[in-house]
Every structure is written in structure tokens, then in C-alpha cells.
Amino acid sequence: MKDYGYKVDLTEEALEQLIELFLFKCGQSDLLAAIEARDAIEEAIEQISRSPYIYPIADNDPTERKLVIPFVRKTGYIALFSIESESQIYLTNIRHQLQDDVLR
Structure with missing residues (x-):
């Protein structure tokens, strides 16, 4: 992944959520969907690293x-991230849009 000035790290909770999402897709015997989801999430992290301030504010x-x-596959994911400094971002939460506890 290219360096665009912001380093994006995952919190332990976000990493666990990503693993859970991947395993869920694999458990549905849909390895292709799991790989496509991983690729979409990686692209999103790259987008965040380039221009984090263009995304909507969460929680005021x-x-x-x-x-x-x-x-x-018709639905997607919601990623929450925190801009800690002009060089550091933390991805704090990632959920499937259809999960009951998704933050909107």
C-alpha cells in the first residue's frame, strides 16, 4: 500500500471484527465473497489514508x-475511524451494514 501521509492502524477491536467478518463469509462457503470483501476494505483503508477529512463526522x-x-454483493460495511494526528489514524470499528449493532 502506498504512503499518502496518514498511517492507518487497526485497533484490536477492529482487527477482531475484520477476522469475524472474513470467517463469517468463509463459513458460508463463499471464499470469493470473503476475498472481495477483504479487497474492498483494503481499498477503503487506502482511501482513508489519502483524505480522511472528506468523510462524514461521526458522533459530533x-x-x-x-x-x-x-x-x-448489494450491501457493504461501515468503518469508523479516528484521526489522532496529522499522520496517524485508527480504524476503530468495522461492521456489516446489516448487523444489528452497526453505527450509522
């Missing part, structure tokens, strides 16, 4: 942002 905090990650 200008350092907290959200990104809807479209997915070719």
Missing part, C-alpha cells in the same frame, strides 16, 4: 469519521 466529534464501504 470532528476527529471521528465514518466511511460506507460499498460491496458488490
Whole structure:
């Protein structure tokens, strides 16, 4: 992945959520969908690293942002991230749009 000035790291919780999402797709015997989802999420992280301030503010905090990650299978994911400094971003939460606890 190219360096665009912002380093995007995943919190432990976000990493666990990504693993859970991937395993869910694999458990549905849909390895292709799991790979496509991973690729879409990687592209989203790259987009965040380039221009984090273009995404909507989440929870009335200008350092907290959200990104809807479209997915070719009709639904997508919601990623929440925190801009910690002019060089550091943390992806704090990632959920499938249809999950009950998704933050909108």
C-alpha cells in the first residue's frame, strides 16, 4: 500500500471484527465473497489514508469519521475511524451494514 501521509492502524477491536467478518463469509462457503470483501476494505483503508477529512463526522466529534464501504454483493460495511494526528489514524470499528449493532 502506498504512503499518502496518514498511517492507518487497526485497533484490536477492529482487527477482531475484520477476522469475524472474513470467517463469517468463509463459513458460508463463499471464499470469493470473503476475498472481495477483504479487497474492498483494503481499498477503503487506502482511501482513508489519502483524505480522511472528506468523510462524514461521526458522533459530533470532528476527529471521528465514518466511511460506507460499498460491496458488490448489494450491501457493504461501515468503518469508523479516528484521526489522532496529522499522520496517524485508527480504524476503530468495522461492521456489516446489516448487523444489528452497526453505527450509522
